[in-house]
Amino acid sequence: MSGYTDKIREISQRLLKDCSVEMIIGFRKGTQPMMNEPFVVRSAEDVDQLIWDSNCGINLTNYLTNRTEKIGIIAKGCDSRNIVTHILENKIKRDQLVIIGVPCRGMIDRRRIAMLAEGEVLAVTETDDAIVVKTGTGENEYKKSDVLQQNCKVCVHRNPVIHDELVAEPVEEQQDIDRYADVRDIEARKPEEKWAFFDELLAPCIRCYACKNACPLCYCPTCFVDEAKPQWLGKSQDPMDIRTFHFLRAYHCAGRCTDCGACERACPVGINMRLLTKKLEKDCLDQYGWEAGMSLDSRPALDIYRPDDPEAFIK
Amino acid sequence: MGLVKRKAAYVEYPQAVPLKYAIDADSCIFLQKGKCGACKKLCPTDAIDFDQKETTGTIDVGAVVLSPGFTPFDPSRFDNYGYSKMPNVITSMEFERILSASGPTMGHIVRQSKDKREPKRIAFFQCIGSRDINKCDNAHCSSVCCMYAIKEAVIAKEHAGDGLDCSIFFMDMRTHGKDFERYYDTARDKHGINFVRSRVHTINPLENDDLEIRYVTEAGEAKTEVYDMIVLSVGFETSPQVIDLAHRLNIDLTAGNFCKTDTFKPVSTSREGVYVCGAFQGPKDIPQSVVDASAAAVEAGLSLSKARNTLTRVKETVPETNVNGERPRVGVFVCRCGINIAGVVDVPAVAEYAKTLPYVDYVADNLYACSQDTQDTMTDIIKEKNLNRVVVAACTPKTHEPLFQETLINAGLNKYLFEMANIRNHNSWVHKNNPDLATQKAKDLVRMAVSKVALSQSLQEAELTVNQAAMVLGGGISGMAAAKSLAGQGYETHIVEKAPVLGGQALSIYKTAKDEDVQKELAGLVAEINGNELITIHLNSELKGVEGFVGNFKSQIVSGGNESVLEHGVCVIATGGYPYQPDEYNFGKDPRIITSLDLDRKLIDQDASLKKLNSAVLIQCVGSREPDRPYCSRVCCTHSIDNALTLKKMNPDMSVYILYRDIRTYGEKELLYKEARKAGVIFIRYSTDNKPEVKLTDGRIVVRVTDHVLQLPVDIPADLVSLATAIIPNRDDTLAGFFKVPLNEDGFFVERHAKLGPSEFATDGVFLCGLAHYPKPIDESIAQGNAAASRAVTLLARKNIFTSGTVAETRPLDCSSCAVCISVCPYSAPSFTEKGPFAGKAEINPVLCKGCGLCVASCRSGAIRLKGFDNDQIFAQIFSFNEAS
Amino acid sequence: MSEWEPKIVSFLCNWCSYGAADLAGVSRMEYPPHIRVVRIPCTGRMSPKFALAALREGADAVWVSG
Structure with missing residues (x-):
């Protein structure tokens, strides 16, 4: 993993020095363990603060929206797919970007580690496939694959789909992954069971909107939650309004979500709202053979009108 | 039909518009025996008049179109x-x-x-x-x-x-x-x-x-x-009455008592000024009847074009009152529709209820809201009560909205300040056994309509000048027919043709099924086109690009290296087709194995060797009705039979065989089939799993085919094999892209409606004819050329067109420039603003917008509104559906 | 009237389903009086927000047809 960091610094140094970019967007170490933070490097001197490890889950595409500079950006598989979507949706131009691709080995789930560890987590270090957690009471080692983020466990696009530089050889994609076992499990339930499930799932929501703020797909000048005419939904903690918010947010991500996990990671109360977006992701794959952000040549499944649509119903 | 008994007072059929009753004199007891008259006594509007008599009137006309049907x-x-x-x-x-x-x-x-x-x-x-x-x-x-x-x-x-x-x-x-x-x-x-x-x-x-x-x-x-x-x-x-009519009009009929027409004048009867369309011209289906109808209209119009607009009167316009910013004052008119609504729904109760609704200032219930006197009253009430919104609770807006909107206009209101509540088709007619719930539903529907109309706004319709020129793409038979009709109606017309000559595929055809000399007729038509001052011919020319929209197209034309821009209001696509070049039946391996158009060429050239043939074999469906091309090329059966007869006439001793799958000599072409059998042409049917074989041995051609009667293979020595090859469209995806018109799987253009709109596209201002639509013989190609011109003239003649007021509009401040609207719109109406403070934000061309709302629903940023179906209006309907009283 | 009477909000496309509902009337076909039709210019106009709004307002079902 340290090889990644060295290579990132080396590339960034070069790009900033020869003025191919005005800034590099990457990560630096955070003040808390497992909380790396986004970092914008504008001068070559700061390059040595850039790092890479299994705590770089934040989707950096968010920082590209409507920027006008030339930018170097560090991108995992999911980030790269969101960059593709950003380019398609005119949020940034391809020629503004130097994409520094990172073949990703998965990010760790800090909540899970905090839960497994006894006492406050003081430091976390890692090797290729193990995570060592130091707490007040001692040290514990976990297999990395056991503490991966849920979305990383089922990820089949770990390598960047688009890049100008690559910090390492592509990693092997995970094979024979059942990506939608959780969605199918819910689909199979009876309506009343589903109702109860979603009731419980969304009950803790405090409408802080961290999920939508963390999401690179949310960039409208005025979000529907803030609109007053028409008022799409109330501002209250009424369960109906909470559900409306989550359902509509998910619909806005249909055909565009890359399951980067930003929403779930950002949620302060630990709601897995990815279940909603994943259902739509699955439907897009099943019905249109579509996965978001895989190519610059085609817009999202629900974004196009084609008279030669193969679906018989349209004729 | 006699399947069930019909009452003496009846409606012709349930979809009839206007939906009015008539009396069947044959079964009316009063008219037959002078007793009863119950309907007259019961009719609340006194609409029954037993004394009506047949009257004879005289109308002065310049042309007559016959469409008496079959x-x-x-x-x-x-x-x-x-x-x-x-x-x-x-x-x-x-x-x-x-x-x-x-x-x-x-x-x-x-x-x-x-x-x-x-x-x-x-x-x-x-x-x-x-x-x-x-x-x-x-x-x-x-x-x-x-x-x-x-x-x-x-x-x-x-x-x-x-x-x-x-x-x-x-x-x-x-x-x-x-x-x-x-x-x-x-x-x-x-x-x-x-x-x-x-x-x-x-x-x-x-x-x-x-x-x-x-x-x-x-x-x-x-x-x-x-x-x-x-x-x-x-x-x-053809019914005896129609035959009698034909005799009285002194027009010629065919052997089968259909109206006689020429191939090159497919809708003209033998009498000048009298035109024909539909099944009286010959048995035909709906699309062909519609094509003929348009063709007959344009032909009849030719002699009348000078008189155009001489008998029209200009309608007085009532100045529109500006109601913007005013508090809504809604008038609700609840219609009884005789007993159609009032027989089920408690109309007075609905009217009473309407009075309680917010912003409702006036409520009336009418016996028939659509009757002329009610319309006049409604106009007066709108003015008198100073209403600025109107709801009519009656039938369906699909048939009656325009009528009531006209009433609003007459009262000086913008026509979009109107809403209908469909309490008949969607209510009284379908819930007749449930009057209580139907009344409840009527109240709900009225409330929903009132809540929507209160939020409606005056909408403006963009006025558009129609460039009075036409472009015809393709100078074949149908393209020329279209150009001739357009110029005949007085419009400047441009023919753009790829080839160095006009004529298209007709240049290769010997004669028609009615024995007319195609080359002679074609030369006449080309001469007429050349001599017409209104027609400009662009030969060796191709279309490189198209900008604009209905009424205002700008087409980039390259003619022999020179580029020019043509401005026109309409376009007729007549890009035609070409014959399939076979790779089966040893085609190309022997000069005696040719296509049917090659045979025509020999006939045109009066090839003397044809007379000396002992045996000719004509094979049908070469490349047609095959998995690659699962369509019938329509013309080949008749064409081959005609050629077989020509060969037989040249040399009655020649053995002529036609190997076929189904003989498709539709209409009176069947008579030609009969004539061919009489003349001794031998017809042998084959199936796709046992196709004929054309063998070449020692310089001789032998065709082996399994005879369908004997069920045994027979060997036919042939001096000539003619292959009836498929007609393939000149598929052009780029052109389809220029005008946003669709192509089907076989490469033919897809018309607006398979039955009712065969000669036009769903895209406004673009029309279609000839082989680019589907394979067809010369008469049908000409009729469709005329028809495309006819449809185009309906647009050109208006000079100015108004777009709909219910179009989408963007709010640039809310736009996130994601381009979903641009991508999803089937009509290319949205685009990014190029200049000004909102550069890079989406805007919508109201002329191209069809008001479908696809962009509105797909705009995540909520930056697009659909006027007339605005979010707040639909929400108002949703919010009010459940306020049961 | 003691039986449960569902309320169904129907969003019907002006060009097909709305016309079909008209024709059902013309043909005097009977069906239960529980739908409330909102005419939309095309189902393309339909937004998931409308469906959710109708359900929030107490609709027992939402029917989109076009």
Whole structure:
């Protein structure tokens, strides 16, 4: 993993020095363990603060929206797919970007580690496939694959789909992954069971909107939650309004979500709202053979009108 | 149809517009016996007048169009089919009514015998009263019966499910229309309909009203089968009254009593100024009738074009009151529609309820809201009560919205300040046994309409000047016909042709089925086009790009290296087709194996060697009706038969063979088929799994084919093999992209509506004709060229067009520039603003916008609104649906 | 009237389903009086927000047809 960091610094140094970019967007170490933070490097001197490890889950595409500079950006598989979507949706131009691709080995789930560890987590270090957690009471080692983020466990696009530089050889994609076992499990339930499930799932929501703020797909000048005419939904903690918010947010991500996990990671109360977006992701794959952000040549499944649509119903 | 009894006071059919009752004089007791008159006493509006008499008037006209239609053949004169005796032998027209959801059995299929049992086995007999000179005198093919029989069988099976067995007994399956061959294939392969090639002689009644038939299979085996129901596919005839009319008008008829026309003047009768369209010109289906109708209109218009607009009166316009910013003052008019609504819904209660709704200032209930006097009253009330919004609770906006909007305009209100509550079609007519809930529903619908209309705004319609020039793409027969009609109507017309000459595929055709010399007629037409001052011909030219929209196109044309820009208001696409070049039947390996157009070339050139041939074999369906091209090329059967006859006339001793799958000489072309058989042309049918072989041995050609009667292979020595090759469209995806018009799987353009809009596109201002639409003979190509021009003239003649007010509009401040709207719009209406403060934000061209709302719903940023169906209006309807009182 | 009477909000496309509902009337087909039709210019106009709004307002079902 340290090889990644060295290579990132080396590339960034070069790009900033020869003025191919005005800034590099990457990560630096955070003040808390497992909380790396986004970092914008504008001068070559700061390059040595850039790092890479299994705590770089934040989707950096968010920082590209409507920027006008030339930018170097560090991108995992999911980030790269969101960059593709950003380019398609005119949020940034391809020629503004130097994409520094990172073949990703998965990010760790800090909540899970905090839960497994006894006492406050003081430091976390890692090797290729193990995570060592130091707490007040001692040290514990976990297999990395056991503490991966849920979305990383089922990820089949770990390598960047688009890049100008690559910090390492592509990693092997995970094979024979059942990506939608959780969605199918819910689909199979009876309506009343589903109702109860979603009731419980969304009950803790405090409408802080961290999920939508963390999401690179949310960039409208005025979000529907803030609109007053028409008022799409109330501002209250009424369960109906909470559900409306989550359902509509998910619909806005249909055909565009890359399951980067930003929403779930950002949620302060630990709601897995990815279940909603994943259902739509699955439907897009099943019905249109579509996965978001895989190519610059085609817009999202629900974004196009084609008279030669193969679906018989349209004729 | 006589399937059920009709009352003396009746509506012609349930979809009739206007939906008005009439009295059947033959069954009215008052008119027959002078007693009763109950309807007159009961009619609340005093609409019944028994004293009305037939009157004769005189109208001065410059042209006459005849469209008297056909009469279905009456099979009761065939004693062997027992139509009048056996209740379960019915005609296809009767079966059509039985299948209809609004028919006597609501679309449920039951036998006409007393048992009213659902049939399990239905047989269709084709060619009843068609292609028959044995039991009747109708030698012609009725053109449409094969297709309608398949359609009826498919609908019957779809309705009844797998338990129903349908068999169609036919001679030749004639599915020569656009997409018909595919329908035939699907009916056979997917729906499991049996097709039996046999003409059944007799139907024998059994005791339980079942029907026994005997027939001989293709293999020569006699079979007996029992059916529950037999449908006779009756053909077309011209009625004696129409024949009499033709005599009185002094116009010529054909041998089969259809109106006589020339190939190059397909809608002109023998009498100048009298035109014809529809089945009187010859048996034909709906699309062809619609094509003819448009063609006849434009032809009739030619002699009248100078008189255009001389008898029109300018309507007085009432100045529009500005109601912006005013508090809504809604007037609600609840219609009783006689008893149509009031018989079920408690109209006074609905009216009372409407008075309680917010912003409602005035409520009335009317006997008939649509009657002229109510309209006048409504205009007065709007002015008098100073109403600024109107709701009419009555029937459907689809038929009546324009009428009421006109009333608003007359009262000085913007026509979009209006809403209808559909309390008839969606309520009283469908809930007649539930008056309480129907009344409740009517209140809900009125409340929803009021809440929507309160939020409506005055909308403006953009006015658009129509450039008075036309561009015709393609200088073949149909393109020239279109250009000639357009110029004849007084419009500047440009023909853009790729080739160095005009004429297209017609340049390769020898003569028509009516024995007219194509080259002579074509030369005449080209000369006329050349001599017409209004027509500019661009030869060696191609289209490089198109900008603009209906009324204002700018087309970039490259002519021999020079680029120019043509401005025009409409475009006719007549890009034609070309003959398939076969790789089968040893084509290209011997100069004696040629295509049918090569044979025409030899005939045009008066090739002397043709006379010396001992034997000629003509093979049909080369490249047509094959998996690669699953369509029929429509013209080849007639063309080959005509060529066979020409060869026979040249040398009666020549052996001429036609190897075919189904002979498709539709209409009166059937007479040519008969003539060919009489002249000794030998017809041998083959099937796709046992195709003929053309062998070349020692310099001799031998064609081996399995004879369908002998069921044995026969070897035919041939001096000439002519292959009737498929017609392939000049598929042009770029052109389709320029005008945003669709192509089908075979590369033909897709018209606005397969039946009702055959010569125009869904895209405004773009029209279609000729082989680019579907293979067709010269007369149909010309008619469609005329028709495309006719449709185009309806637009050009308006000079100015108004777009709809219900179009989408962006709010640039909310736009996130994601381009979803640009991507999803089927009409290319949205684009990014290029300059100004909102550069990079989406805007919508109201001229191109069709108001579908796709962009509105797909805009995540909520930056687009659809005027007339705005979010707040739809929400108002949703929010008010459940406020039950 | 003691039986449960559902309320169904129907969003019907002006060009097909709305016309079909008209034709159902013309053909005097009977169906239960529980739908409330909102005419939309095309089902393309339909937004998931409308469906959710109708359900929030107490609709027992939402029917989109076009």
